[in-house]
Amino acid sequence: MMPPLLEISQLAVTLPGGGALAEILDDVTLKVPAGCITGVVGESGCGKSTLLRAILGILPRHAQTPRGGIFFEGHDILPDRAAGVRGRIGFVPQDPYLSLNPLFRAGDQILEIMRRHAKGSRAEHKARLVELFRAVQLPDPEAALRKYPHEFSGGQRQRLLIAAALSCEPRLVVADEPTTALDVTTQREILGLLRELTRARGLSMLFVTHDFGVLASLCDDVAVLYAGRVAETGPTRAVLDAPAHPYTRMLLACHPDRAADLAGIPGAVPPATAQPSGCRFHPRCPLARESCAREVPVLQPIPGGRAVACPFHAEALPELALV
Amino acid sequence: MLLYILRRIALALPALFGLVVLTFILSRVVPGDPAATLAGDAATPAQIADIRARYGLDRPLLEQALVHVRQVVSGDLGNSLFSGRPVSLEIMQRLPATLELTFVALVFATILGVALGLVAALDHNGPIDHLVRIVSVGGLAIASFWLAIMLQLQFSMEWNILPLRGRIDVIYGMPHRVTGFLLIDTLLAGRPDMFLDALRHMVLPAITLALPGLATIARFTRSGVLEALQKDYVLYARAAGYGRFRLAAIYVLRNAITVTVTQIGLLFGALISGAVAIEAVFDWPGLGTYAVQAILSADYKALLAVTLVVGVVYAVVNVLVDVAQALIDPRVAQRAR
Ligand SMILES: Nc1ncnc2c1ncn2[C@@H]1O[C@H](COP(=O)(O)OP(=O)(O)OP(=O)(O)O)[C@@H](O)[C@H]1O
Ligand SMILES: [Mg+2]
Numbered sequence: 001m002m003p004p005l006l007e008i009s010q011l012a013v014t015l016p017g018g019g020a021l022a023e024i025l026d027d028v029t030l031k032v033p034a035g036c037i038t039g040v041v042g043e044s045g046c047g048k049s050t051l052l053r054a055i056l057g058i059l060p061r062h063a064q065t066p067r068g069g070i071f072f073e074g075h076d077i078l079p080d081r082a083a084g085v086r087g088r089i090g091f092v093p094q095d096p097y098l099s100l101n102p103l104f105r106a107g108d109q110i111l112e113i114m115r116r117h118a119k120g121s122r123a124e125h126k127a128r129l130v131e132l133f134r135a136v137q138l139p140d141p142e143a144a145l146r147k148y149p150h151e152f153s154g155g156q157r158q159r160l161l162i163a164a165a166l167s168c169e170p171r172l173v174v175a176d177e178p179t180t181a182l183d184v185t186t187q188r189e190i191l192g193l194l195r196e197l198t199r200a201r202g203l204s205m206l207f208v209t210h211d212f213g214v215l216a217s218l219c220d221d222v223a224v225l226y227a228g229r230v231a232e233t234g235p236t237r238a239v240l241d242a243p244a245h246p247y248t249r250m251l252l253a254c255h256p257d258r259a260a261d262l263a264g265i266p267g268a269v270p271p272a273t274a275q276p277s278g279c280r281f282h283p284r285c286p287l288a289r290e291s292c293a294r295e296v297p298v299l300q301p302i303p304g305g306r307a308v309a310c311p312f313h314a315e316a317l318p319e320l321a322l323v
Numbered sequence: 324m325l326l327y328i329l330r331r332i333a334l335a336l337p338a339l340f341g342l343v344v345l346t347f348i349l350s351r352v353v354p355g356d357p358a359a360t361l362a363g364d365a366a367t368p369a370q371i372a373d374i375r376a377r378y379g380l381d382r383p384l385l386e387q388a389l390v391h392v393r394q395v396v397s398g399d400l401g402n403s404l405f406s407g408r409p410v411s412l413e414i415m416q417r418l419p420a421t422l423e424l425t426f427v428a429l430v431f432a433t434i435l436g437v438a439l440g441l442v443a444a445l446d447h448n449g450p451i452d453h454l455v456r457i458v459s460v461g462g463l464a465i466a467s468f469w470l471a472i473m474l475q476l477q478f479s480m481e482w483n484i485l486p487l488r489g490r491i492d493v494i495y496g497m498p499h500r501v502t503g504f505l506l507i508d509t510l511l512a513g514r515p516d517m518f519l520d521a522l523r524h525m526v527l528p529a530i531t532l533a534l535p536g537l538a539t540i541a542r543f544t545r546s547g548v549l550e551a552l553q554k555d556y557v558l559y560a561r562a563a564g565y566g567r568f569r570l571a572a573i574y575v576l577r578n579a580i581t582v583t584v585t586q587i588g589l590l591f592g593a594l595i596s597g598a599v600a601i602e603a604v605f606d607w608p609g610l611g612t613y614a615v616q617a618i619l620s621a622d623y624k625a626l627l628a629v630t631l632v633v634g635v636v637y638a639v640v641n642v643l644v645d646v647a648q649a650l651i652d653p654r655v656a657q658r659a660r
Binding site for chain 2: 056086091093094095098100101102103104109112113116150164
């Protein structure tokens with residue numbers, strides 16, 4: 001079998017914050033097979049953006065050196081802080097309104113990325129960028145090169161950023177909730193565009209979202225994150241149809257196809273500086289028992305190419321927890 | 324863009340008109356009878372009345388104001404009550420000295436201030452950052468005239484490496500006047516030795532004048548860069564592989580400097596008024612010393628003209644600042660539409 005394009009193994013990221021050390025990510029292991037779209041879901045603050053920042057080598061400067069490994073095309077890119085791979089991993093940021101510098105032409109900002117990472121002359125870059133603008137269905141691609149960010153709508157800016165992510169011909173694109181800042185219609189268009197472009201170009205994608213609807217429509221596989229740890233992984237369909245981890249089960253019971261957050265369920269996501277011992281979900285878990293507060297659960301394979309970090313996942317949830 | 328500039332100029336005109344009227348009123352309500360001063364200590368009341376009539380000082384205040392405005396608009400600033408010569412002529416002789424000093428101080432303050440602010444921001448909470456903070460607090464706290472005298476004592480009296488006063492050494496005399504700016508005229512005259520001498524005369528007054536502005540600019544640049552570095556587009560640019568220095572100095576500085584540029588416009592007013600004190604200490608033959616002389620001799624014509632000229636210069640600088648803003652930020656000219 002081919003090795004996965006991106007493989008993250010036992011990644012841990014620690015940030016100093018509020019006088020204490022915060023374990024933002026702990027023992028995160030997941031992979032993106034070549035040609036697949038892998039989704040990462042989790043509540044706000046569970047560390048999704050931090051995961052992408054670790055991959056891109058842009059963690060906050062005061063972050064401690066992350067532990068673990070991030071293997072891209074078989075090489076660990078964590079030690080060199082990804083200096084050489086940026087051109088080969090495209091990035092679609094969360095907020096198209098804030099991610100472009102308002103004082104520089106959008107085209108120039110993308111051309112600067114290409115100058116750093118793509119082969120060819122500036123003229124070739126320009127020609128390729130116009131092609132890409134056409135591919136992302138930006139109106140009047142030639143004129144777009146000369147416009148400033150404020151001269152585009154939000155949806156158009158996200159198209160610009162998708163073009164930017166593809167500009168250096170990457171094999172992997174990482175996207176951080178690229179549609180949350182947009183209205184519903186535009187969201188659907190952008191998702192359609194991303195699906196189309198990745199399929200057509202044989203790209204792989206790591207797609208962060210907290211929306212199960214988006215997850216179901218776009219991603220082949222999924223990793224569910226809770227408080228900086230992976231709760232479960234597996235093919236999207238299987239996980240959504242029969243979630244294994246109590247956290248995922250409760251989430252889906254509350255909001256079968258909407259945002260991933262446990263509103264209405266007792267407890268809250270713990271602050272990153274004060275994570276519970278053992279399983280981080282145990283204070284809110286109806287299946288929790290005494291051992292859960294002591295032992296950190298590890299991801300165990302279960303049938304169907306899935307894995308779950310809960311030794312008691314086979315047990316039924318009490319009715320009460322699902323109301 | 325051209326439309327934007329014209330609009331800015333049009334907006335500055337009413338302010339200037341207001342300035343003309345306001346300064347006139349102020350000059351006439353403050354104590355001091357110009358006619359009496361002019362006539363001298365031994366004058367009889369009849370002589371004073373005669374002078375009053377000759378200069379129109381016996382007319383109603385409103386009428387005097389209208390006459391004054393009409394004259395100013397037609398470019399006539401009147402004759403000095405003190406020397407009898409046209410005020411505009413006297414001012415044109417002295418304005419370049421002040422402008423040259425202020426301009427050099429402003430350039431110095433801007434370049435060094437922006438550089439210090441940038442370096443401090445890049446070294447956030449580090450030793451350089453603290454040093455810059457101390458310098459900028461000090462720059463604002465130190466009184467200019469005290470600093471001027473200290474610099475003179477040290478560099479001119481003690482070490483004797485820089486001239487004590489004046490714009491240029493008397494052995495040179497003045498170069499042929501073209502622009503009135505010595506740093507330019509000496510070069511036009513093909514005299515690099517004179518240029519160097521004029522430059523050496525410029526050092527101490529320019530530093531004294533620049534220091535408070537430098538401190539302000541450094542402070543605003545520092546906080547501007549720090550704020551801009553937090554922006555999402557910086558994170559995005561980092562993901563695109565920008566280096567730390569390039570990110571701050573080229574990509575982010577432009578965002579940070581929009582605030583600084585506004586400050587420069589405001590600073591210019593402080594620089595001009597600072598020049599009055601500093602010109603006195605360094606015996607600089609500029610508008611400041613002229614204004615002091617006009618005040619002492621109750622020469623209200625001269626004083627009005629000085630105020631007006633300073634107002635015009637200030638207005639011009641602020642139009643330039645607006646234009647600079649629009650050049651830096653493409654959204655500015657559009658928003659104004
Ligand atoms: N620069 C930083 N310094 C300190 N702590 C940070 C920093 N950035 C994020 N954190 C903390 O790390 C944790 C995870 O943040 P992250 O942005 O990765 O969450 P997220 O899953 O992307 O959330 P969202 O869905 O709201 O975007 C949070 O507790 C947050 O407070
Ligand atoms: Mg996020």
